Amino acid sequence: xxxxxxxxxxxxxxxxxxxxxxxxxxxxxxxxxxxxxxxxxxxxxxxxxxxxxxxxxxxxxxxxxxxxxxxxxxxxxxxxxxxxxxxxxxxxxxxxxxxxxxxxxxxxxxx
Amino acid sequence: xxxxxxxxxxxxxxxxxxxxxxxxxxxxxxxxxxxxxxxxxxxxxxxxxxxxxxxxxxxxxxxxxxxxxxxxxxxxxxxxxxxxxxxxxxxxxxxxxxxxxxxxxxxxxxxxxxxxxxxxxxxxxxxxxxxxxxxxxxxxxxxxxxxxxxxxxxxxxxxxxxxxxx
Amino acid sequence: xxxxxxxxxxxxxxxxxxxxxxxxxxxxxxxxxxxxxxxxxxxxxxxxxxxxxxxxxxxxxxxxxxxxxxxxxxxxxxxxxxxxxxxxxxxxxxxxxxxxxxxxxxxxxxxxxxxxxxxxxxxxxxxxxxxxxxxxxxxxxxxxxxxxxxxxxxxxxxxxxxxxxxxxxxxxxxxxxxxxxxxxxxxxxxxxxxxxxxxxxxxxxxxxxxxxxxxxxxxxxxxxxxxxxxxxxxxxxxxxxxxxxxxxxxxxxxxxxxxxxxxxxxxxxxxxxxxxxxxxxxxxxxxxxxxxxxxxxxxxxxxxxxxxxxxxxxxxxxxxxxxxxxxxxxxxxxxxxxxxxxxxxxxxxxxxxxxxxxxxxxxxxxxxxxxxxxxxxxxxxxxxxxxxxxxxxxxxxxxxxxxxxxxxxxxxxxxxxxxxxxxxxxxxxxxxxxxxxxxxxxxxxxxxxxxxxxxxxxxxxxxxxxxxxxxxxxxxxxxxxxxxxxxxxxxxxxxxxxxxxxxxxxxxxxxxxxxxxxxxxxxxxxxxxxxxxxxxxxxxxxxxxxxxxxxxxxxxxxxxxxxxxxxxxxxxxxxxxxxxxxxxxxxxxxxxxxxxxxxxxxxxxxxxxxxxxxxxxxxxxxxxxxxxxxxxxxxxx
Numbered sequence: 001x002x003x004x005x006x007x008x009x010x011x012x013x014x015x016x017x018x019x020x021x022x023x024x025x026x027x028x029x030x031x032x033x034x035x036x037x038x039x040x041x042x043x044x045x046x047x048x049x050x051x052x053x054x055x056x057x058x059x060x061x062x063x064x065x066x067x068x069x070x071x072x073x074x075x076x077x078x079x080x081x082x083x084x085x086x087x088x089x090x091x092x093x094x095x096x097x098x099x100x101x102x103x104x105x106x107x108x109x110x111x
Numbered sequence: 112x113x114x115x116x117x118x119x120x121x122x123x124x125x126x127x128x129x130x131x132x133x134x135x136x137x138x139x140x141x142x143x144x145x146x147x148x149x150x151x152x153x154x155x156x157x158x159x160x161x162x163x164x165x166x167x168x169x170x171x172x173x174x175x176x177x178x179x180x181x182x183x184x185x186x187x188x189x190x191x192x193x194x195x196x197x198x199x200x201x202x203x204x205x206x207x208x209x210x211x212x213x214x215x216x217x218x219x220x221x222x223x224x225x226x227x228x229x230x231x232x233x234x235x236x237x238x239x240x241x242x243x244x245x246x247x248x249x250x251x252x253x254x255x256x257x258x259x260x261x262x263x264x265x266x267x268x269x270x271x272x273x274x275x276x277x
Numbered sequence: 278x279x280x281x282x283x284x285x286x287x288x289x290x291x292x293x294x295x296x297x298x299x300x301x302x303x304x305x306x307x308x309x310x311x312x313x314x315x316x317x318x319x320x321x322x323x324x325x326x327x328x329x330x331x332x333x334x335x336x337x338x339x340x341x342x343x344x345x346x347x348x349x350x351x352x353x354x355x356x357x358x359x360x361x362x363x364x365x366x367x368x369x370x371x372x373x374x375x376x377x378x379x380x381x382x383x384x385x386x387x388x389x390x391x392x393x394x395x396x397x398x399x400x401x402x403x404x405x406x407x408x409x410x411x412x413x414x415x416x417x418x419x420x421x422x423x424x425x426x427x428x429x430x431x432x433x434x435x436x437x438x439x440x441x442x443x444x445x446x447x448x449x450x451x452x453x454x455x456x457x458x459x460x461x462x463x464x465x466x467x468x469x470x471x472x473x474x475x476x477x478x479x480x481x482x483x484x485x486x487x488x489x490x491x492x493x494x495x496x497x498x499x500x501x502x503x504x505x506x507x508x509x510x511x512x513x514x515x516x517x518x519x520x521x522x523x524x525x526x527x528x529x530x531x532x533x534x535x536x537x538x539x540x541x542x543x544x545x546x547x548x549x550x551x552x553x554x555x556x557x558x559x560x561x562x563x564x565x566x567x568x569x570x571x572x573x574x575x576x577x578x579x580x581x582x583x584x585x586x587x588x589x590x591x592x593x594x595x596x597x598x599x600x601x602x603x604x605x606x607x608x609x610x611x612x613x614x615x616x617x618x619x620x621x622x623x624x625x626x627x628x629x630x631x632x633x634x635x636x637x638x639x640x641x642x643x644x645x646x647x648x649x650x651x652x653x654x655x656x657x658x659x660x661x662x663x664x665x666x667x668x669x670x671x672x673x674x675x676x677x678x679x680x681x682x683x684x685x686x687x688x689x690x691x692x693x694x695x696x697x698x699x700x701x702x703x704x705x706x707x708x709x710x711x712x713x714x715x716x717x718x719x720x721x722x723x724x725x726x727x728x729x730x731x732x733x734x735x736x737x738x739x740x741x742x743x744x745x746x747x748x749x750x751x752x753x754x755x756x757x758x759x760x761x762x763x764x765x766x767x768x769x770x771x772x773x774x775x776x777x778x779x780x781x782x783x784x785x786x787x788x789x790x791x792x793x794x795x796x797x798x799x800x801x802x803x804x805x806x807x808x809x810x811x812x813x814x815x816x817x818x819x820x821x822x823x824x825x826x827x828x829x830x831x832x833x834x835x836x837x838x839x840x841x842x843x844x845x846x847x848x849x850x851x852x853x854x855x856x857x858x859x860x861x862x863x864x865x866x867x868x869x870x871x872x873x874x875x876x877x878x879x880x881x882x883x884x885x886x887x888x889x890x891x892x893x894x895x896x897x898x899x900x901x902x903x904x905x906x907x908x909x910x911x912x913x914x
Contacts, residue, residue, distance in 0.1 A: 001119055003230045007221050009123045013149075015214035016130040022206030022886050028139055028185060032146050035177065036130055039153050042169075046240075047232050050160050054233030067239040067248050073165055074249070077172050078260045082267035084177045088184050089271035095188050104880050202882075209889045216896045222911075223900075 006047035013040035027091050027101040031084075038080055045069045045076075115234050118159055126152035139185050143178055150174040160232065162240030278329060279338045282355050285322045285365065286406045288315040292399035300392030308388070309380035312395035316376050316402055320369035327362040335359070335768065337412055337476065344415070349467055354412035356475060360769045363609065364409040364541055367616050371533045372402050374736035378624050379525040381732040382631060394434060394523070401427035405534050409541060413473040414463045417542065421459065421506065424535045425452040431530060432522040444518035451515040455505015459542075462498035465491065479548050489553070496549050496556035500563075503539025507593050510567045514828055516590055520582040524627030527582060532589045532623050533616040540596045540612050547605045547770050561601025561685070565692050568594030570825065572699035576706065577813060577821040580637050581626045584707045588663065589619055591700060595678055598693060604681030605770045606763045610751045611674035613762075617747050618662040618671055621740035625656035628729040628737065629711060633722055639707060640809040644716040648726040651734045653712050655741040660708045662744040664701035665794045670747035676787055677751065683786055684778055694790055701794040705801035706810070713806040755780050 013036060020033030049069030056065035091101060098105050129148040136142045150173045157166035221227070238244055249257055292315035296308055303311075330336070335358030344351040357365075376398060383394055404423025411417045426449075433445030466473050469491055470483050477483065484492070503509070508516035519531045530536075543550060543560070550556055568591045575587035592615050599608035630637055632649055646653045662669040665676070675697060683690035716723055728734070751762040778786075813822040820826065876883070 001116065001232050001234055003227050003232050004221060005119070005123075006232060007227070008218055009126070011214055011217050011221070012127055013130055015210045015217075016127070016134060018213060018889060019207055019210035020134045022209060022882065022889065023134070023203045025882070026139060028181065029133075029142055032133060032142060032181065035173070036133065036146065036149060039150065039169075039173070042165075043153050043156055046157060046160055046162050046165060049239070050162070050233045050237060051230050053237045053239055054231060057233065057237065062238075064239055064244055064248065066237075067244060070162055070165055070240060070245060071248055071253050074168065074245075075256060075260060077168060079263065081172055081177060082263050084180060085267050085271045086274070088180055089274040092184060092187065093274050101188065103882060202886075206886060209886060209893065212893050213889055216893055220896065220900055 003047060003051050006044060010040045010044040010047070013037075013043070025102050025104055027094065027103050030103060031087055031091065035080065035084070038076065042073045042076055045073050115159065118155075119234075122152050122155045122159065126156070140182070143181050143185065146181075147174045147178045150178070157240070159234055160240065161235055161237050164240060164242045164245050278326075278336065279340075281322050281325055282336075282338050282357055282410070283340070285319050285326065285369070286355070286403060286410060288319040288322070289399045289403035289406065291315055293396050293403060296392045296399060297396035300389045300396065303388070303392065305380075305384070305388050305391050308392045308395055309376075312399055313373060313376040313380060315399060316369060317373045319402065319406070320366075320373050323362070323365040323369045326357050327366055330357055330359060330362045349471060351413060351415050351473060353416065354474065355410040355416075356412035357410065358769060359765050359767075360541070360544060360609070361409045363613065363765070365406065367613055368402065368405050368409065368534050371616050371620050371740075372398075372529060374739055375525045375529040375533075375620065375624070378528075378627070378733050378736040379523070381730045382525055382627055383523060394431075397427055397430045397434070398526070398529070401431070401530060401535070405538075408538055412475055414459075414466065414475075414478075415473050417545075418456075418459060418463060421502070421538060422456065424530070424538065425449065425456065425506070428452070428519065428530050428535055431526040432519045434522055434526070438521075441521040444515075444521040448515040448519050451512045452505045455502045455512055458498045458501025458505070460502075462495050462502065465495050465498065475545065479546065484548065484552060492549050493553045493555050496546065496553045497559060499542060499546055499549075500539075500556065500560055503542055503597075504563070505539075507536050507539030507597070508567075508590050509539070509563050509593065509597060510570060513567060513571065513590050514824075514831065517583055517586040517824070520580075520586050524582065524623060524630060527586070528620045528623030528627065531586065532619040536589065536593055537596070537612045537616070540593075540600065540608050543597075543600050544605045544609055544769070547600075550600065551603065557601050557603065559601075560597050561682075561689060564594045564597025564599075564601050565682075565689055565696070566594070567591070568598060568696045569692060569699075570594075572696050572703065573821050574824045575703040576699060577810070577818060579640050579810060581629065581639050581642075581707065581711065582623075582637055584639075584703060585619070585622055585626055588622075588700065588704065589615075591696060592619065592663070595675065595693065595696070598682055598689060599678035602678075602681045602685040602689060604678055606751075606766045607674065607677035607681055609766060610677060610762050613750070614662070614670035614674040614744070614747050617740055618659045618669075618744040621655060621737060621744050622659040622663070624733070624737055624740065625652050625659060628652040628733055629656075631729055631733070632726050633718065634725065636718065636722065639710045641718045641722075642711045642716070643714045643718075643809065644712070645726070646712040648716075649712075649728050651728060651737060655734075655737040656712065657708060658741045658744055660704045662747075663704050664798055665697055665790060666701075666798070667791060668748060670744050672791070673748035673751050673753070676790060677753065679790060680753075680778060680783060680786055683782070690786070694793060697790055698793045698797040701797040702801045705798045706805045709802045709805035710809045713802070714808065717809065753783070755783050 017033045017037035017040065020036070021030050024030055024033070046069065049066035051066075052069075053063070053066035056063045094105070095101055126149050129145050129152060132145040133142045133149065136145060150169060154166040154169045154174070157163070157169060292312050296303075296312055300308075335356065338355045338357070340353045340355070342350065343353040376395070379394070379398065383391055386394065401424060404420045404427055406420070408417050408420025408424060411420060429445045429449040432448050433442045435441050463473060466478060469487055470478060472478060487495075505512045516531055516536065520527050522531075550560070571587045571590035571594060575584050575591065578584045578587060592611070596608045596611050596615070599605070599611060629642065629645060629649065629652060632645070632652070633642065636642070658669070662671040665672045667673075679690055679693050679697070682693050716726075751760050753760055813819045823829075876887075
């Protein structure tokens with residue numbers, strides 16, 4: 001399978017995430033879209049990992065080239081889990097204060 | 112067309128459709144469920160790439176833990192079905208156009224990039240995605256980041272509790 | 278020689294700097310001594326230069342490059358030849374006498390103002406020397422502007438008087454109008470020939486390069502410059518007003534030297550004028566018109582300096598007539614003799630004014646003959662000289678111009694003859710009203726009448742002698758002379774149109790002019806020796822008394838429309854257009870800022886939107902054409 005297909009797939013997923021962030025006002029949905037973008041990147045990392053691994057296998061039988069990327073994906077998941085826990089806590093707090101999850105209420109940057 | 116190819120296209124279509132549905136669902140619960148489907152599709156891709164460990168972790172961490180957390184929060188807030196205020200049509204359109212042009216542009220660039228022309232991804236084969244080599248790498252070369260990530264988790268937990276308590 | 282020539286110019290500059298910077302330090306005696314001394318040093322050096330030219334011919338001295346570009350090179354060169362050495366002598370010689378005279382005339386001023394006066398006067402001499410010594414039109418122009426500036430400063434010397442200041446401004450502005458013409462002529466020369474040096478411009482080769490249109494344009498533009506500086510129609514009105522300055526200034530700048538700069542310039546460029554029939558005709562017509570106009574005005578003026586001023590304008594008109602009919606050496610001859618007798622007349626008038634305690638109206642004078650014997654005698658000599666009575670100097674120079682005018686066109690000669698008659702008339706009207714008859718001033722003035730001090734009478738006497746015998750340098754052949762001046766200038770004046778007049782004709786011409794001058798002279802003495810002119814009675818008299826209403830005409834035709842235009846610009850254009858643009862810019866920025874500020878809504882969504890758009894933009898710039906256009910190109914195919 002050509003790497004280009006994977007790239008295009010991941011770009012599509014990523015762009016859908018971007019469009020979601022841009023068009024939705026619900027903070028939870030926006031957050032979910034960010035998760036979607038993270039996953040798109042994860043998939044692409046694994047695809048590249050396998051691309052380089054496949055190329056390395058041509059010369060050496062038991063090479064571990066490309067394993068770094070998968071470890072990296074693992075760590076991304078770790079960080080994402082931590083991020084989600086904190087992010088959801090923030091959303092809950094925001095909801096408690098404003099009784100809404102509308103990100104338009106988050107306009108403190110103006111001042 | 113081999114089975115792998117068919118599986119790839121099927122999973123890809125499934126992922127894209129589900130991701131789109133995340134966007135256009137009015138109900139937040141539905142969005143969460145569609146997103147879980149996207150994660151399953153991505154896990155399917157991982158399996159196709161013979162990255163079994165990541166596939167499992169993806170399902171456990173994302174589809175299992177994270178999305179359930181999302182569900183909990185939504186239910187906790189008891190958000191009504193149509194309560195979400197909609198953005199103006201113009202803003203939505205702008206967002207779609209911006210995202211679309213980003214996609215087109217990136218694809219255009221990728222299509223022209225010489226370095227990846229004709230490169231193949233190794234499907235089904237290759238052992239690096241299996242638990243054994245990954246575990247070996249994780250506990251030998253990457254043991255310090257691994258341990259530090261536990262500290263990260265701890266601090267995230269403390270942070271979440273403190274924020275939630277306010 | 279190079280150093281000597283340099284020092285001719287540098288002495289007055291040194292004097293200017295010393296007097297200007299040390300005006301609060303030195304006593305009046307020191308100031309006058311050093312100012313006069315430096316000019317006298319210049320005069321001595323000029324004499325050396327003159328003899329050198331007599332023996333070795335013209336010289337060009339290179340000092341440094343003034344302007345040097347890839348296409349135009351303007352060197353700072355001095356040129357001493359027959360023409361400039363003559364002018365050097367006149368300027369420094371008359372200048373020395375007038376400095377000497379001024380030291381007594383200005384004694385009422387306080388020391389700093391006294392020093393200021395001499396500093397200006399020295400600066401004037403410096404500029405004038407630069408003007409005549411420069412080897413190209415640009416150096417001439419520097420001097421030209423310098424003398425204009427000094428003229429302005431000296432007319433407005435008593436700067437507390439608004440009228441004097443206005444006269445100074447008038448002189449300066451009128452000169453600027455002429456200077457524009459001069460400047461355009463220089464530009465024209467640079468564009469067409471790429472050089473302004475006399476040696477490279479004034480020869481047959483460059484004449485061949487220029488079309489006849491070029492030559493006509495250049496000569497006419499130069500003449501516009503000469504009009505301003507030498508007070509010709511229509512730019513002459515500043516000169517009578519310039520009499521606001523101290524009388525020695527009028528003598529030096531506005532009679533003897535600066536106003537002849539135009540004649541110097543045209544004589545310098547005579548080779549061009551000879552090749553342009555149009556320019557010659559224009560110069561001759563303007564010259565004779567000015568001569569007649571000024572003479573008619575002079576007949577009815579009652580201010581002693583005003584009469585002399587209009588007389589100067591009239592005589593300058595004669596010089597331009599001479600230039601226009603090709604009598605270049607005649608014009609230069611008249612410049613020199615005029616410098617003598619007009620400086621003399623002005624200085625004598627100054628002596629009268631000095632004695633009368635700054636009374637200038639001749640109707641309040643009269644009978645000064647016995648009280649001011651030296652002044653009277655020298656003034657009389659000056660009048661005789663200017664009236665053209667042989668063997669005084671004015672006769673020879675004026676006769677030469679008139680003869681050349683006759684050769685060119687008898688109408689010029691006839692008009693010139695009328696002018697000469699009027700000259701004799703108004704000069705002797707002035708003389709008779711001032712010096713003959715009964716004293717008409719107040720008792721206080723009568724009791725204070727006294728002859729001027731020696732330092733004022735010595736210059737008068739020297740100039741009187743020069744006025745009397747100065748004609749000797751140009752005695753025509755039929756009177757037994759060999760016209761030294763004409764031979765002297767033959768190297769400068771390329772192809773002087775030879776006079777084709779028989780001796781009989783010349784005798785007749787001479788006889789006519791002398792007879793007419795004598796008749797006019799006698800009429801004037803007869804009419805005015807007993808009583809002064811009253812208020813003008815006839816319409817013509819009033820018209821002449823009011824100077825042909827030219828000032829009023831300029832006021833109505835030029836100044837008022839200009840003022841209205843300026844008012845329009847001020848009230849309408851300034852307020853609506855300029856202010857509109859300025860305020861509009863401010864308002865636009867304010868509006869833009871107010872609108873742009875709205876973009877900072879504080880809402881994260883917009884920030885992200887802009888971020889995405891910026892990323893798109895960055896990609897577009899980064900992979901500007903190739904990758905993306907190729908992709909879309911492939912898509913279409």
